[in-house]
Amino acid sequence: MPTDPSALPGRRALLRTGLATGAATATAGLAAPTPAAAASPVTGAGAPAPAPVPADRTVTLTGRLPTGAADFVHLPVEVPSGVREIAVSYSYDRPAVPAGTPGNSCDIGIFDERGTELGGRGFRGWSGGFRDSFALSAGAATPGYLPGPVNPGTWHVVLGPYQVAPQGLAYTVQVTFRFGRPGPAFTPHYPAERARGRGRAWYRGDCHLHTVHSDGRRLPEEVAAGARAAGLDFIVSTDHNTTSAHGVWGPLAGDDLLVITGEEVTTRNGHWLALGLDPGEFVDWRYRSRDGRFPRFARQVRRSGGLVVPAHPYCPYVACQWKFGYQDADAVEVWNGPWTYDDESAVDTWDAGLATALREGRDWLPALGNSDAHSAPQPIGSPHNVVLADDLSRPAVLDGLRAGRSWIAESAAVGLEFTATGHGRRAGIGERLTVPADAPVDVELTVSGVPGGTARLLTDEGQLHQETLPATGPATVRWRTTASLAAYVRAEVRRPRADGTPGKGNAMGPDLPWGPMAALTNPITLHVQQ
Numbered sequence: 001m002p003t004d005p006s007a008l009p010g011r012r013a014l015l016r017t018g019l020a021t022g023a024a025t026a027t028a029g030l031a032a033p034t035p036a037a038a039a040s041p042v043t044g045a046g047a048p049a050p051a052p053v054p055a056d057r058t059v060t061l062t063g064r065l066p067t068g069a070a071d072f073v074h075l076p077v078e079v080p081s082g083v084r085e086i087a088v089s090y091s092y093d094r095p096a097v098p099a100g101t102p103g104n105s106c107d108i109g110i111f112d113e114r115g116t117e118l119g120g121r122g123f124r125g126w127s128g129g130f131r132d133s134f135a136l137s138a139g140a141a142t143p144g145y146l147p148g149p150v151n152p153g154t155w156h157v158v159l160g161p162y163q164v165a166p167q168g169l170a171y172t173v174q175v176t177f178r179f180g181r182p183g184p185a186f187t188p189h190y191p192a193e194r195a196r197g198r199g200r201a202w203y204r205g206d207c208h209l210h211t212v213h214s215d216g217r218r219l220p221e222e223v224a225a226g227a228r229a230a231g232l233d234f235i236v237s238t239d240h241n242t243t244s245a246h247g248v249w250g251p252l253a254g255d256d257l258l259v260i261t262g263e264e265v266t267t268r269n270g271h272w273l274a275l276g277l278d279p280g281e282f283v284d285w286r287y288r289s290r291d292g293r294f295p296r297f298a299r300q301v302r303r304s305g306g307l308v309v310p311a312h313p314y315c316p317y318v319a320c321q322w323k324f325g326y327q328d329a330d331a332v333e334v335w336n337g338p339w340t341y342d343d344e345s346a347v348d349t350w351d352a353g354l355a356t357a358l359r360e361g362r363d364w365l366p367a368l369g370n371s372d373a374h375s376a377p378q379p380i381g382s383p384h385n386v387v388l389a390d391d392l393s394r395p396a397v398l399d400g401l402r403a404g405r406s407w408i409a410e411s412a413a414v415g416l417e418f419t420a421t422g423h424g425r426r427a428g429i430g431e432r433l434t435v436p437a438d439a440p441v442d443v444e445l446t447v448s449g450v451p452g453g454t455a456r457l458l459t460d461e462g463q464l465h466q467e468t469l470p471a472t473g474p475a476t477v478r479w480r481t482t483a484s485l486a487a488y489v490r491a492e493v494r495r496p497r498a499d500g501t502p503g504k505g506n507a508m509g510p511d512l513p514w515g516p517m518a519a520l521t522n523p524i525t526l527h528v529q530q
Contacts, residue, residue, distance in 0.1 A: 054082070054179045061157070061173040067164045071268055072286050074116050074156040077175050081152045085178040086110075088157060089133035092171040102318070104169045105129055107160035109241070110136075110145070113153025118293065119284045119300070124148065126241040128160070128266075130215040138182040143213040144242050147186035162268070162319060188247025190279035191259035195233070197392025204412060205234035205397065206384040207275055208264065208311060208333065208370030214239035217375035224252040224259070226373075230381030231412030234258035234397055236275050240266045246279045260394050264311065265297070269323035271315075273333065273370075276306035276398045289323040298328040307398055309368055312336040314345040326353065326365060331401060335369030335383050335408050339516035347520070351490075354523055355460040358487045366401060366430065366522050369408030383408050383517075386416075388429070404430035404522040410495075415448040415474070418491050420524045422483075427524050434527040437484040441526060445491045448474035450518045454494045459486035469493075481526075488523035 061075050079086065090108055097103045109126035116122055125145025127134055134142035141147040161169050197203070210216030211223055216239070218226070227235045237245050237259060246261045253259040262275045263282070269289040274297075277283065281304060287293035298308045307330040313322035315336070326332065334346040350367050357364040369383040386407050387400040400406060407416055407429055419426055420433050422441035427433035435441060445455055450469055455477045457465040464486075465479040481489065495515040 056176055056178050058174055058176045061171075061175070063171055065159075065161050065164055065169045065171065067166055067168060069161050069164055069169070071160065071162070071288070073159040073161065074111075075159065075173060077155045077157060079113065079150065079152050079155050079177065082179045083150045083152070083177045084180040084182050085135055085137035086150055086155070087133070087135040087176040087178065088173065090157075090159075090171060090173045091132060092169050095165050095167045097165045097167075101166065102163040104165045105161075105163040106169060106171065107162065108134075108173075109158045109160070110134075111156045111158060112148075113151050113155055116156050116158070118286055119297070122156075123282050123284070124155075125244060126158075126214075128215055128240055139184050139186050141186075141244065143211070144239070144244050146242075146244055149185075150182065186247070188280065189250030190246060191249040191253040191261065193395070194391065194393040195253070195258040196255035197233075197258075200388070200390045202386050203233040203389050203392055203397065203400075204381070204384055204386050204409070205232055205236070205258075206230075206371050206373075206381045207236040207260075207262075207309070207368060207401075208238050208273055208336070208372045209235055209380065210239055210264075210372070210374045211237070211245055213242060213245035214264075215374060218373075220245055220248050221252055223373075223380065224249075224257060226380035228257055230379070230384070232257070232381050232384060233392055234260060235380075236260045236262045236273070238262045238264040238273055238275070240264050240271075241285045243277070243280055243282050246277075258392050258394070258397070260397065262306070266319070267294075267324075268319045270313065270319070270321055271311045272322075272324075272329075273309040273311050274301045274306055275309055275401075276304060276394055277301065278304045289325075294324045295328050302330075305395060305398060307331055307402055309333055311370075312342065312346070312372065313349070314342040316342065329365060331366040331368050331404075333370055334367045335517060335520060337370075337372050337378065337382070343517065347517075351458070354488055354490075358460070358525060364404070364523070364525070366404030366406065367408065367520065368401065368406070369520065379411075381411065383410050384412075385409075406430065407491075407519060407521040408517075410516075410518045411449075413449040414493070414519050415446075416491070416493065416519050416521065417444075417446040418521050418524070419444050420489060420526070423529075429524060430522045432525050432527060433483075434529050435483050437528045438482050441481050441483060441486075441489075443479045443481065443489050443524075445477045446474060447477070447493050447519065450493050450495065452496050453518055454496070454515065456492040456494065456514075457489060458492065459489050461486065483526040483528045486526050488525045490523040491519070491521045492517065493519040 107128040111122040112124045114122035127144040136145045249259045261279045265285045274283045309331045310322045311333045373380045388405040389396040389400040423435040423439045451471045453469045455467045467477045469475045497515040
């Protein structure tokens with residue numbers, strides 16, 4: 001979980017550069033490079049000597065943002081011709097504040113001459129509050145930023161003051177222009193859409209991971225190595241509010257590891273995962289729930305064949321809790337990193353939604369679990385998704401997740417099989433079993449890798465069966481129900497509690513009523529044959 005959630009817009013009409021106490025002032029002017037003199041010397045070959053390269057020039061922007069400043073503040077900067085590289089650094093004050101009062105926190109990014117229109121083409125990078133400087137040119141850029149042409153025109157440095165102290169936030173932004181020939185363009189190396197795979201099989205993958213391209217400290221090659229060490233078949237690249245990592249994953253993927261491109265879209269009203277974007281495709285984050293813009297960007301992701309997944313919906317950090325509702329979601333992340341009360345709340349909300357969706361005859365939301373790993377010692381792949389897919393490819397993995405043919409594992413050491421059989425028919429995780437109302441339905445759960453744990457079978461009525469797993473070896477739990485009694489059945493496998501005892505429902509006290517989750521399945525839905 002990021003400790004500095006990205007700052008995002010909402011009151012865009014309130015502040016732009018030059019308003020009230022947030023006025024930006026240029027303390028070092030910048031002019032276009034001076035033309036060469038008409039009578040220039042010539043070389044021995046008779047050709048004119050090249051014009052001298054102008055020295056670096058810096059413009060400094062300063063201002064103060066009041067409490068209640070806009071989510072997103074654009075600082076215009078005029079970029080002249082002949083610039084080969086733009087380098088930006090910034091700082092802001094951090095005055096002391098009373099206990100319980102947020103202090104100053106401000107993020108940064110940049111848009112080029114194509115503009116700052118929501119969902120437009122001008123985006124060139126974002127580092128949130130993770131860096132205090134960055135640079136970009138045709139051939140290279142600081143992680144989080146996109147290499148490309150440095151064209152003349154009005155660019156915008158973008159500030160995201162997501163917390164402002166009562167005294168306001170005084171900022172200083174320095175923009176340095178380095179002149180010269182642009183040099184060779186950057187060539188992205190996107191990952192392949194397919195790895196070797198095993199045909200239709202269960203594949204393990206972590207769909208929420210960060211690198212140095214946002215607020216992580218692992219290099220992409222370290223993430224790829226960690227995924228292989230964790231026994232994963234695929235990962236999804238989901239750096240905050242940028243696609244800059246997409247172009248470096250190609251050499252790091254391989255026959256044994258599928259890398260899918262994505263983004264964690266970090267808004268002021270919650271974070272969501274855009275899984276399975278076309279490589280290089282950017283999803284804007286500059287809106288709040290009240291703006292009504294989220295459905296537009298959810299549609300954008302689906303046009304790429306991707307999935308819209310609210311992330312850690314009960315995270316207590318500022319701007320992290322999910323406020324957009326679930327009508328535009330394709331799945332929901334109910335387990336994020338080490339198991340906590342936040343995850344308990346997410347699972348409870350998701351479970352309640354299952355019964356509602358089935359009652360109303362609409363699709364239910366599949367559950368996902370991901371590590372959200374940023375840096376060591378946070379383990380990659382704990383937890384991760386185990387998905388039944390027709391192949392190890394981007395479309396097949398996304399189809400399996402979209403259909404809910406998946407379960408969540410604490411690690412690759414945990415194994416699970418879950419089926420329901422009745423009236424000569426059989427269904428697995430994420431599938432539908434249609435039987436006569438009173439026909440017996442036999443539910444079977446086989447678990448390995450959770451010694452002494454607790455297996456729970458839950459329906460729309462709640463937990464209806466609990467069993468303690470043996471201390472060694474795999475174990476199979478069996479239970480019988482009917483479609484008239486259960487609209488769905490799902491399984492949870494819990495570790496023993498910290499005190500070594502199995503969990504008990506409805507317990508009160510300082511500890512969780514159950515031990516931490518080791519495995520969680522999507523439901524098998526039961527339907528009465530008409």
